[in-house]
Structures are given as structure tokens and as C-alpha cells.
Amino acid sequence: MEFHERGICDSATPPNDQEETTDLRRGPWTRDEDLLLLNYVSAHGEGRWNSLARSAGLRRTGKSCRLRWLNYLRPDVRRGNITLEEQLLILELHSRLGNRWSKIARHLPGRTDNEIKNYWRTRVQKHARQMRCDVDSKQFEDMVRAVWMPRLAERIHEQKKPPRSLESSCSYSESVETQLSPPLQLPPPATAPESFVSDVGGGWMELEQGESMWSVEDIIWLQQQL
DNA sequence: AAACAAGGCAACCGCCACCGG
DNA sequence: TCCGGTGGCGGTTGCCTTGTT
Numbered sequence: 362m363e364f365h366e367r368g369i370c371d372s373a374t375p376p377n378d379q380e381e382t383t384d385l386r387r388g389p390w391t392r393d394e395d396l397l398l399l400n401y402v403s404a405h406g407e408g409r410w411n412s413l414a415r416s417a418g419l420r421r422t423g424k425s426c427r428l429r430w431l432n433y434l435r436p437d438v439r440r441g442n443i444t445l446e447e448q449l450l451i452l453e454l455h456s457r458l459g460n461r462w463s464k465i466a467r468h469l470p471g472r473t474d475n476e477i478k479n480y481w482r483t484r485v486q487k488h489a490r491q492m493r494c495d496v497d498s499k500q501f502e503d504m505v506r507a508v509w510m511p512r513l514a515e516r517i518h519e520q521k522k523p524p525r526s527l528e529s530s531c532s533y534s535e536s537v538e539t540q541l542s543p544p545l546q547l548p549p550p551a552t553a554p555e556s557f558v559s560d561v562g563g564g565w566m567e568l569e570q571g572e573s574m575w576s577v578e579d580i581i582w583l584q585q586q587l
Numbered sequence: 588a589a590a591c592a593a594g595g596c597a598a599c600c601g602c603c604a605c606c607g608g
Numbered sequence: 609t610c611c612g613g614t615g616g617c618g619g620t621t622g623c624c625t626t627g628t629t
Binding site: 461 | 613614615616617618619623
């Protein structure tokens, strides 16, 4: 277990004095609290979070304990970057389910609804802003389907392309792609309006691998569609 | 090196549905 | 049927980190 994540306080120095005068603690969890919760759930199981909090000696609400367990302490929680496959799945599921984060999370083992929600609000909405359209608009939805998802699928395919001798076996990315519908087409290449490229495209290509899936050509094409 | 801005994410809040007494 | 407790969910906030000027 890693306790050097952001938000973990030194248990010897409580964040503020208010905690001493009120019954319930709030804010970042300490190492000791994590251990208490972890040990208690390991011994007694999940559920009945309010009584669990009291029995475990935690000065936290049941809700807080539940959230901490589900989003951080659960042994099967996956941490780290969202993979290309996961990004593609999130986009596809969101187009079908909307902001049903918990439902989307069920299709991504080890990922929490909170993590997916944060991914959407930071990465995806950022792209929407850069495209100057509303993330909930039909325009953006079309754009995601027409450009972002095909680009992702293409990159996944390239990344996972097996040696020729193994091509008959089905890769994970292929299994993900088979869940997606309908078959997606890449947009045709187009010429760039100068202002748009300098404004929207600036820095876009500098992102690390896996961060952005749109090339300048994609963005130009999109701008023409809007 | 310092100040500021933006990004990322953990945690909280409020609402709602469900369940048992 | 009503009511309180509980858990689940989506939206929001606030703080820390990282990047930029």
C-alpha cells in the first residue's frame, strides 16, 4: 500500500483545530484512518457504513468511509493513466448512457465512477472548450463519433498490432472495438484556416502519448463541419 | 526565484430510492 | 402507510501539483 499520495496527511498533525471540537473529521484521510478502515473492512466486510465507522473507531461519516473504501482503499482499484482502450470505451458508453458514471464504471474493471467522471470533466470537456462547442451538444457528440473514436481505435490497432503469425488471435483492443457501433469512418483531410490552427491547434500536438487523439487535420476538418 | 494560472483529482454535498420496522 | 436509516449517484468544491511567465 502506497501512502505518499496527495491528500494523505501526517497523522501526527491534524489539518485543523476544528476537528478537536467537533465529533466528525473531514478533509483528507490520514494514514492511520486508512489503516483502521482497511483492517476493519478486511476483518468484517463492507456495508453498514455508519455503524462500521463507529465500530472501527473512525470519526468519519459512513458516507465518507464508503467513498474512501470504494475510490481508494479497495484492493482492486486500478490507478494510473486511463488507457486508450478505456478512453474509447468511456466515449462509447457515454454516448449511449450519458452521465451515468457508475454504469460506465461497471464496464471498466478497477476504475471508479469518480475517476471516470473526473476524466470526462477535465480531459473531454477541455477538448469541447477548445472546439468551442458545448460538451452536451449534438455537434460535440458527432465530433466524438466521427473523429475522436476512430482515431482512438486506429491508435489502439497500431499499438496492439500483433506479429503476422499471431494475427488470427483476437486482441483486447479488437474485443473492445467489437463492442462499438456503428463502424466509424475517418474524416477526409482538409486545408487549415490560419487563425484556427494557431488558436486551437497550438500545443495540441505536444501532448504525451495517450493524452490527445486529434491531429491538426482532424481539428481543421471539424472546424469546417461546425 | 517568485508569482500566477491551469490542470487534476480527492472528498464533500444534496438528492433520491430502497428497505425494514 | 409512514418514517428513519442507509447506500448510491451525479454535481461541485477546494486544495495540491505542475507549467508558464
